[in-house]
Amino acid sequence: MNNSSTNIENPVFSTESLALVHKIMKRYPEGKQKSALIPVLHLAQAEFGGWLSPKVMDYVASLLSIQPIEVYEVASFYTMFNLKPVGKCLIEVCRTSSCWLLGAEDIVHHIERKLNIKEGETTTDGMFTLKTVECLGSCGTAPMMMVGADFHENLTLEKVDDLLEKFRVENKQSRYC
Amino acid sequence: MGKKLLLANDHVPGIQSLDVYSKHGGYAAVEKALKTMTPDALVEEVKTSGLRGRGGAGFPTGMKWSFLAKPEGVPRYLVCNADESEPGTFKDRYLMERIPHLLIEGMIVSSFALGANTSYIYIRGEYFYIVRILEKAIEEAYAAGYLGKNILGTGYDLDLYVHPGAGAYICGEETALIESLEGKRGNPRIKPPFPAVKGLYQCPTVVNNVETIAAVVPIVNMGGAEYAKIGIGRSTGTKLISASGHINKPGVYEIELGVPVEEFIYSEEYCGGIKNGKKLKAVVAGGSSVPILPGELILKTAQGEPRLMSYESLADGGFATGTMLGSGGFIVMDETSSIVKNLWNFTRFYHHESCGQCSPCREGTGWMEKILHRIMDGHGKQSDIDLLWDLQKNIEGKTICPLGDAAAWPVASAIRHFRAEFEAYVNNPGSIKEVRHYYSVNNLQPA
Numbered sequence: 001m002n003n004s005s006t007n008i009e010n011p012v013f014s015t016e017s018l019a020l021v022h023k024i025m026k027r028y029p030e031g032k033q034k035s036a037l038i039p040v041l042h043l044a045q046a047e048f049g050g051w052l053s054p055k056v057m058d059y060v061a062s063l064l065s066i067q068p069i070e071v072y073e074v075a076s077f078y079t080m081f082n083l084k085p086v087g088k089c090l091i092e093v094c095r096t097s098s099c100w101l102l103g104a105e106d107i108v109h110h111i112e113r114k115l116n117i118k119e120g121e122t123t124t125d126g127m128f129t130l131k132t133v134e135c136l137g138s139c140g141t142a143p144m145m146m147v148g149a150d151f152h153e154n155l156t157l158e159k160v161d162d163l164l165e166k167f168r169v170e171n172k173q174s175r176y177c
Numbered sequence: 178m179g180k181k182l183l184l185a186n187d188h189v190p191g192i193q194s195l196d197v198y199s200k201h202g203g204y205a206a207v208e209k210a211l212k213t214m215t216p217d218a219l220v221e222e223v224k225t226s227g228l229r230g231r232g233g234a235g236f237p238t239g240m241k242w243s244f245l246a247k248p249e250g251v252p253r254y255l256v257c258n259a260d261e262s263e264p265g266t267f268k269d270r271y272l273m274e275r276i277p278h279l280l281i282e283g284m285i286v287s288s289f290a291l292g293a294n295t296s297y298i299y300i301r302g303e304y305f306y307i308v309r310i311l312e313k314a315i316e317e318a319y320a321a322g323y324l325g326k327n328i329l330g331t332g333y334d335l336d337l338y339v340h341p342g343a344g345a346y347i348c349g350e351e352t353a354l355i356e357s358l359e360g361k362r363g364n365p366r367i368k369p370p371f372p373a374v375k376g377l378y379q380c381p382t383v384v385n386n387v388e389t390i391a392a393v394v395p396i397v398n399m400g401g402a403e404y405a406k407i408g409i410g411r412s413t414g415t416k417l418i419s420a421s422g423h424i425n426k427p428g429v430y431e432i433e434l435g436v437p438v439e440e441f442i443y444s445e446e447y448c449g450g451i452k453n454g455k456k457l458k459a460v461v462a463g464g465s466s467v468p469i470l471p472g473e474l475i476l477k478t479a480q481g482e483p484r485l486m487s488y489e490s491l492a493d494g495g496f497a498t499g500t501m502l503g504s505g506g507f508i509v510m511d512e513t514s515s516i517v518k519n520l521w522n523f524t525r526f527y528h529h530e531s532c533g534q535c536s537p538c539r540e541g542t543g544w545m546e547k548i549l550h551r552i553m554d555g556h557g558k559q560s561d562i563d564l565l566w567d568l569q570k571n572i573e574g575k576t577i578c579p580l581g582d583a584a585a586w587p588v589a590s591a592i593r594h595f596r597a598e599f600e601a602y603v604n605n606p607g608s609i610k611e612v613r614h615y616y617s618v619n620n621l622q623p624a
Contacts, residue, residue, distance in 0.1 A: 027338040029252070029295070032359070032378055035358060037360035038341065038342065038360065042302065042341060064360075070360075073361075074362055078345050081344075096465075096522065096523075097264040097461075097519070097523065098422050101510065134262075135346075135526070138267060139264070139421035140267055140428045140429065150306070176302065176305045177305050
């Protein structure tokens, strides 16, 4: 992914991502390339800084030969698509039922204090964004948080501390795919 | 030990690979079905098995398959619903992660039975790491000749793809899932037409849950009649139960349908009893949408019969004293749990996940959340309890899809069985802050 333009003003996929886009489009019947929209938006979000700017969405529309509005309405419906910039490391803590019964609120409060931000905010250095999300299917290993595609489960406050430190040292952009 | 049909080999090292999976009897159902059976015979076999949809609704799978329209020259589709998002449910994740080839094998046999040449597994976007596991398994299946053109020389062609969603509970509803797979917002469609007639790309489509499709494999291997002998009454076969909450051994358990609830909660084979020696207060037996029951009614029916883990026994007494098996998301709450706070948590979920198409659901879920928040804040009024009751009544059955019902039932059941707790909150707001509804991690006091 090194040769991609990370310039979100003029987004262009890397050659290998573009090949992947065309491979994804072939999964659907002739004329139904719009089906590729969600998988391609995931790719775009991962490649262009963790969020979908209007320019990025317009670019995706042109790739799939659909109207920009068809992309906007989808991107704004699904919670995994960020329509505003997020920190390099996006922390998503599950807040539903079993996680909540087993202390998810403690986890959220702890991260808030530790990073000096409130839920939904990004640290001033742009490193972390904290979000709460609905059930991620980790009820048997609660409480949990997702960072990129990784599930961190059976959390304790110590575990959270270690993870935050690890993310800071790794300094990598979290991505789902 | 109960009978295991799906998870018999889940702990075999390397079972994720086609090689090891095949050595343990894997892909025998594909060989048998494609080489020795007709599609119609397969549908009949599934009908005979009595298999019911494992996603939550419990509709007979064989019947659903037999509704599939077969117009000349129009493709048919099988779509696997792996959007598992019902709070308290994590069994499909476990199955796909541990034995991905069981789902792939089920998809091949089921696609053949339905005459589908292209099939999709629609998986929730948050399970991206499982997308990788499934894609690897699919790659192996292509290489082994179980997918692609002319499978096992039978002339049958099948392409199978994994399609990720992007975070929306509503996409577990089959018509919303189809919309999403077409690259649109997940707004459920008005039925009829049903997907069996006009589904994906307006073509005849069957949407089945992961566990349902996996269960087709043992049905083909042992025969529908043998499968129907397992379980109890019309609850045939085995069911994966996701057990969570205040129990000693949370996890995914495959049970033979008909196990007593008491045994499931307290035996060492399953949940291992309530955590920290506390008492049982309530159970949500089938995922957040089904009615919550107090401990005494989950263990025994209103008639005093032992309650069993089956579609019929859990529903015994209707919604007055019973509940539903649902998706098998079994959430246990101990005596320290606050039913009101838990209900607020659920209601916030439904408000967040309402797609916004139908006014009763869009407006009602938000209104209920606000009222519950007010009660928790110590500003609740006696009339709020009745207002909540009226609100849920005006959502139930008045929406395009069942999300409205799913939002209404937890509210109705919480008030029905725990009204006194709501009244205590309203009459003595000071008592609220003393109630701790969850275990603090590391015993740290919340801020």
